Amino acid sequence: MRISKIFTGRCIFFGAIAIIFGWFLPSRVQAQNAGNNAVYSGPTCCTPSAAFIDASVFSSSGDLCAQINTALTKLPPSGGVVDARGISTPQACAASPWNGISNPPPADVLLPAGTIYIETTWVLPNATRIFGERQNTFVTACSTSPPANCAKDFVPSDSNDALIEMGSSSFCPAGCHGVAVQDVFFVVPDAYTALRLNGIVNQYSRELSYVDHAGFANLNAAGLLVGGVTGSDGSDLAANSGPYSNLNYNPCPHSGDSCAAGTTKCVVLNAQTRGLHGITCIGDATLSCQTCAGNAAIYVNASNNSIEDVHIEGYWDGIEIGDVAAPAVVGGVLISNVTGGFNGGGAGPVTNVAHICGPNSPNLGFGACAITTGTVSDVSIFQVNDVNNGKETTSIQDDVTGTSIASPLNNDPSIVGMYALGEAVAGTTGYSRFSTFPNNAITGTAQFDSTIVPTWGVGNSAPPTACSNPGAGPNLTGSIFSNTTGTPSGSKTIWVCVAGTWQPVI
């Protein structure tokens, strides 16, 4: 009995050792697969797959960003996919997901639906793309004011004061590639008043870097800011980035902000890009975005940009081209399909739908750009629609040539099919220019009247005597008219408008 007791005790002891050993052995074997997907390699499950790393398994790392951070460290140097969609929200992030990673691998990061509160800027490294779940993923700046959503107020990581930065001087001093933000909405809470925050700032990311299907609400600086840092080769480090497409912005300052305090904008392009394609910018008619002359929704401050499919409400200027100081030159800009203003509902009018900056602002009623000393030329504008419901506004304000294409006060929109501004022509005071707009709006207030752009009319009969709108005011002097049925002895063929009447040439 004594020997059996001893033996029994030993068996129990060794059995326990076996148990403990068996318990921990698989952890040592499979810990490196943490986050791997589980897949079937045969009839029974499972084997790990490195197709992506699921960040939700790293809950012990801390908040959502810490979990993503851990997952990023599990990626091979060549990169991979981090799936954070399984992490519950709302959550606050104390640091950026790339915090502390000195050589971050390329990564596609899938964010969960819900709200992610961030305490500091997310600076995206080279070849990093973040994807949300469209209008279901919100990245929001932390605020401690009620309703408090974080322990600390948002503090940007640098003077760009941005929620997101695409690249940085430390990640890619010569320029990043392939940095993207897609399907995410960014919000600044009303209660956050510490700083004026930008949404996305891209000063370091070039080709194949883009923003797509993104939205911004309540920012009080710029929604998207591109360019402004020059590389060693003399080009902007954000050149050739884009397109920036399918965007929805509602940035506007808070009530009480004065014009001097600085104004908000949707997009500022300080570099040549692959374009801004598809955007809605909504300001507010009662706040400084609309009440401060020269404040624009979109600034095009660099050559070679195409801006298309745009809708703007509640800003003084819709698109400003060339708000730059000498000796800067802005040229080769294409604007197409832009609608400014509202039609009885919405956020308010736009004073100038497209505003070309320059020294010759003819009508003080429409305001001037803040900076007018730069050189702007070769701007092609197609399809600009001023739908301002009878306000004193323009579809195009051209301060290079001193031209205002104004909206009449009878609620008719002012639309310009084509307005191509070329360059100064030697020996004249003029500029090469083609415009299809033949009308002049007489508002009764001189400072809101149109100026005329000579155009070319075509018809199958002789023109009427007057080449002006009924009533007094500017006429189409300098315009030409072609009568396709004209004859040398009958109704003439080529006419020119001179001092308000059509005169036959030949």
Added chain:
Amino acid sequence: MKIPTFGMGWVVVGMLMLLPFAVSPTQVSAQCTGSKGNNAVYAGCGLQGSTAFIDAGAFSSSGDICARIHAVLTSGYPASGAVIDARGIRPPGGGSTQLCSTNPWAGITTPSTVLLPSGTIQISVQWALPSGTRIVGEGSGAPGAGVTTVQAASGFANAAAMIKMGTATGATGVSVEDLALDGNGTAVSGISNSLARDLSYVRRLSLSNIAGTGLLISSGAQNSGPYSDINFSSTAASAVCASIQGASTSTRGIHGLTCTGNVSGTALPVAVLLDAPNNTIEDVRVSGFTDGIKLGQNLPTQGDVLSNISGGPNVTSIIHIANAHLVSDLSVVGVAKNGATNAINDQESLPSSSHLIADSSVAIYVLGEQVTAQTTVIGFSRFTTSKSANAPTWATGNAAIASGTACSQPGSLYSNRNGSINGGLGHGNTWYVCQGSPSTWNDVF
């Protein structure tokens, strides 16, 4: 008694040994099934296989990545197609490069979406993608630094394209995205498309070290595209960034393209060859090529639109309209030199002594069609805002021009919007034409 002692002791041991499993998260499941490659998801019975996608790494463990993808496509693969996730296939033994000695789609006609892993996949033979095939990498990165890079192995067939879109006439739904192609200095082309049409596209692609054509679109690829967000870099003397060829090769355009050749030294000849009608090419930057976009070198072409085209260093002409074949109805909107020598070289409609438009930027240069007098071609319809001496334009201003004022663009018009009736035809101050030698502004009316 010994037996009870033994029994009790060992029972205790057994209980102790089995105790962890009572609390361990691992339990044996019952009645859940799965097949190799299935994703594992939780179901009422425990873990169950899901065919939402097929994990290629788990499906097959033999051969290189291409052989494993092919194994998925040829073993019980659903006829309607599936998503094949190969992102988990890593190079054996670590590292970032793995080999691919076969075409994964050889003999395949079923649709598939294949997700490729990060790193470099070195291919020995062309990937020919059948109808309904989509390949998606993990990012194109930059030329020479892609996230997912498909690289031509040494010995890859010369002059072949690394990826061919379509394997039969009229293929549709073939796409390539988020990928880098590295020609590895061999005389290969990047992507060729002469078969795939509607809903076939390329998106977010980097091309480097390619001595052939980066993107070659030719007859049979009508209605394909768009080809968007492409970044090409090569210093090979014969390299061409993109080419669209064929009398009927109208596509959905190239949207967003950077072509970088030799930015110093001898520029490469041509970045983009456009010899096909009805194509839109927009948002382009070219540097290191003598010609940015050249039209009409190989075939007549008409109805093309070029917008927002930017030059850069070591570029002679951003747009070159050749006179080898007729080019007509070309709309150029928004060109800026940014260091190039000429914005436009129009050999089609401008005389040989003055066919260069050297403005720093041009808003509009629309070249229409030939205009005749009797049956003699006298010129082209054209609208341009260029102030170049070689192309008449129409200027408008607000002041009269003094008699004898010099002008530089014979044939140009000037309209003074403050003009008045002042003697009528030939004596007015409203409408002028630039004429004479030397040229001065002369009033018409």
Added chain:
Amino acid sequence: MSRAKTVAFGWIFAGTLAGLGGWLVVSPMPARAQTPGNNAVYNTSGIVTSSAAFIDASAVTQGSDICATLFSIISSTNYPGHAAVIDARGISNTTGSPNMLTCNSGSPWTQGNGQRTNSNTTTNPATILLPAGTIYISTSWILPNFAQVAGEGKAATVIKACSTGTAGCSANFAPPAWDNSWPGGPANGVNAMVELGSPFGTTGSCGQTCFCPGGLGSTDCNSVGVRDFTLDGAGQNINGIVNQVSQELTFVDDVALNNIEGIGLWIGNDANPDAVTSVGAIEAGNSGPYSNLVFNAGTGALSTTECVNLQAGTRGVHGMSCTANGTPAAAIYLDGSNNSIEDVQITGFQDGVLIGSQALSTLATNFRNNLLLNIGAISGVTNVVHICGPNPPNGSAACAETNNPAADLTIVGASNLGVISASITTIRDDETETALADASVAMYVLGEQTPNGSTTQYTRFTTSPRLPSWATGNVAITANSACTGNGSLYSRDVASTGTVLWACVNSVWTPIR
């Protein structure tokens, strides 16, 4: 039993248990069942655990069909509050019943065809990944706010309308009756296979479950999108995709529309835009882009079959092929302002792009500010671009509606790539009595009526020599040379003392200066 035997048996027993225990722990055995549909991933302990990254629809209790299964997930009380990705790519006809991919039950957001209630309708947002294969639908899929549906590509995923005789389909496709009679809605109902948003929700005045926030006529949907599949109408006179109320960030991308005898893609509704309470007041403004699309009408195309009907201001239609048998009147009906239509190829429609042809309400009478860029007709097209108006050229029949004068229309790059003949026009402009049979036209910019001018007098720039245009060249014109395009100008761009400016007057080049 001897002590040695006791020891031996004991060790054997202990070793067996140790081995069994070790194997059970080390082997990748399935974990305890957790939330059905959750993905399985390895945690830091090397143990398989669940992840809510997406919900695999094939792993939940299957409904009668894929739509019922999806509905059960989306409407579940356990559904995440914000949204979820639902991966249905693992559902096939072998998953459950033999006709799992035939939706007789309804749609992923509605079940049954009766009145909407909170029990048969859900408007929770979801991103649904559809499987490869053909999914037969018996009624409209109406997507709520923030919802998206993605297939595996047009070749792999087909959503097809049920028709009598199709195995598994209980009846022909029929839209829900409650969705077909909006105050101010389209006269003949929406009749769509897929709707991007709806002004309706549960019974009556919308109530708790509104497809778009605020409900009827109050506000719009946003960010509703579909992509990467084929929509097959099975030759029925129904509409493909309809967007009447979804605005910003709403899109259609990489979709093929086949065998649809109604309208392939219908955007906006101007039937009654002035009424505050009508859905027409919302429209689909700023939606889009609608990109990378293919429309094949099939052999049964009707004269009323349409590729695209555009009645709102959008972010454009970019990249489209429209193909029919020559019977339909027009491919793209453009009756809205502020649109860009680019990169379009048309085959087998009488008119390619028809502007201003529809009789609409008082508000939208002028269709302005539209840009057409790179429009090509392959074959079987009479007019590549046709602008309706009161002055049809050459005695042609006018459009049914001529009171919607288009203005500020820019056409850059329009081509007839087929047979060139006088009876085929690249641009037909019934405002200015113009018919251009040029093979292609680089630019045709129709501005506005000149002040005090007749209805045919417009500002206009075109490069077509058949119209007043401006030509330049370096040769002087011989006296009395014939010309086309009366009213054209010719400038000689050579510095010389001779004539530099001619005009085409009565078909003869006449020197001016």
